[in-house]
Amino acid sequence: MPENSDAVYDLAVIGGGVVGCAVLRRFALAGANCVLLERGADILGGASKGNSAILHTGFDASPGSVELACMRAGYAEYLAIRERLNLPLVETSALVVAWTESERARLPEIVARAHANGIVDVREIGPDELRRREPNLGPGALGAVLVPGEHVIDPWSAPLAYAHQALANGGTIRRNAPVEGGAFDGERWTLQTPGGPVRARVVVNAAGLHGDLVEAICRPSPFTIRPRKGQFVVFDKPAAALLRAIVLPVPTERTKGVLVARTAFGNLLVGPTAEDQEDRETAAVEEGALRALIEKGRRILPALADHTVTATYAGLRPATETKDYRIEALPDRRWITVGGIRSTGLTAALGIAAHVHALYEAHFGALAGRADPVWTPVPNLTEGRDRPYQRPGCGEIVCHCELVTRAEIEAALTGPLPAGDLGGLKRRTRAMMGRCQGFYCSWRVAQLAAGRLADLKVTKAAS
Secondary structure, three states: OOOOOOOEEEEEEEOOOHHHHHHHHHHHHOOOOEEEEOOOOOOOOOHHHOOOOEEOOOOOOOOOOHHHHHHHHHHHHHHHHHHHHOOOOEEOOEEEEEOOHHHHHHHHHHHHHHHHOOOOOOEEEOHHHHHHHOOOOOOOOOEEEEEOOOEEOOOOHHHHHHHHHHHHOOOEEEOOOOOOEEEEOOOOEEEEEOOEEEEEEEEEEOOHHHHHHHHOOOOOOOOOOEEEEEEEEEEOHHHHHHOOOEEEEOOOOOOOOOEEEEOOOOOEEEEOOOEEOOOOOOOOOOHHHHHHHHHHHHHHOHHHHHOOEEEEEEEEEEEOOOOOOEEEEEHHHOEEEEEOOOOOHHHHHHHHHHHHHHHHHHHHOOOOOOOOOOOOOOOOOOOOOOOHHHOOOOOOEEEOOOOEEHHHHHHHOOOOOOOOOHHHHHHHHOOOOOOOOOOOOHHHHHHHHOOOOOOOOOOOOOO
């Protein structure tokens, strides 16, 4: 649909993070004429670009919360659709490890909450079983709660797959389209963007870190986003052999704490921190915090002292005044608010989309649905599954750390949703994300992407 069209969408989704992409997919599959408006040059450039990539069961969520319901539904749908979308699942389990007597005393309440939340295979284990499961844990571990259903996934392929399936089933995505204002005439919204107005009968605010600012277009926002930064360190691939499960701390009221886990890409991750800040745009890494994470990781796994850190990153979570999600429909305003989606958004996104769909049908009418939806499997980027470099005739390998081929990079720069900036290209291919962090391959990547990315300029080397 051209940007100067006078047509009216059934639904406009503001925000191209994992939640926005999942909502767009849900409504495209439901037969709605829907559009996603993303302020950045590419999707997933906000809170969704930096997380711990865990598929959560919801074992420790607040009982009866919207977050729990959406996590349970999202978890189930991910498992149901992942093979058709070629999405990975690293079956790891999780261990909530107690390192002090006061933490061990809290393990039964963690088990009780998990059972109340419907995750009945969760159980407490003693130090002997814990040591058999994780022989590389440091001294002092007194016991743990075993959560068999916690797993690791690829944090970017999933929302990209949702976006691609939405496009294949009639959805529209507009990037570089920040919503700068809007007006409601009682029947439809006219949203102002730099590319012209976008008209829609219903608006979904899934703007993440800018959710309260976007909410002010409709009403005085009932919540305030206070970005919470999480910093991470990534150890080189050999370190992943030290661990089998996701190792979690006993959580506090404010944070789930620092975890240690393998990644779907074969590394080992330690993080996140939890630091409130005012800046909604920049998540800077800080030497002191990173050193503290490395020390924490080495206390949990002493053998990490023999392994190197190859990457660091930070992400922002859109925390609000309350723990639970802020999801509600405003029927008189034809608006649905989806705010305060914190660190569990990757798991809950599909469940949130189903919840928003139910709100839409309850207040604005049923949608017909698509009888034969198109499925759009995405390329695999993860370890332990088939990759292009393993196939005969794979062609030039551009990134040798992550074994990314030229064909993969060129495919990510074309198609219905090509990378819009360098971060988007990295998330689609993992080029420049290995142990050298682009030291060897960045020039070749820049050559291949010349003129096609908003933030990449190639300058000729001096002779």
